Amino acid sequence: MPFDLISGKFVPEKSNIWRDCVDGYYDWVKEHIEEGAPLNESDHCGDPPLLLAAGNGHLTCCKLLLEEGADIEQRNVMGETPLIRSAHNGHYPTVRFLVEKGADVNSVDMGDNCALHWAAMRGHVEIVKFLLQSGADKELRNKQDKIPIDLCQPAWSNSYRFAREVLAEY
Known part of the structure; x- marks a missing residue:
C-alpha cells in the first residue's frame, strides 16, 4: 500500500507509483494541505513533511x-x-532555497553534525561552497570531535578530495 507522507498513513487509493514519486507529488502534498493535514508533525517514521520534501529534492x-x-x-x-x-x-537547489528562506546553516542533528558536515562527507562540492559562503562554521565539531574536513574520506564519496580542497581554501 502507498504511504502518505503528510499524514503518516497508508492510503490504498494512492496506488500509482509514478504519481507518488514524480509529477503527482506536488498535487498529493497540496491535496493533503487542503484536507488540513498537520504541517509540523512527524509521521510514524519520525519525519515531518518539509524534511521529507527537502530530503528528496522536491x-x-x-x-x-x-x-x-x-x-x-x-x-x-x-x-x-x-x-x-x-x-x-x-x-543544491533545495539547500539554496532553504538558506535563502532563513534556515540556520549551523543547526546540528543528534550527532552534532550540521549541513556542512554531511555535504563534506558526501562530497557535494557545490553545496559545501554555498554553505561556506552562507556563513557555515567549518570549525564546528561533532560528537566524534570531527570538523567537516575530517569527514572528507574516500569511504564516503568519490568526490571527497574536491570537497576537502574547498574546505581547505575557504
Missing part, C-alpha cells in the same frame, strides 16, 4: 509547505532539519 513542495506555514527548522527523531537532509542528499 523544491516546489518545499515552497508550498513553507507558504502554508511549515516550520523551516522542523526536526525528525534524529534531530535533522530540512537543510541538513537536503545537504546530505545533495539537493
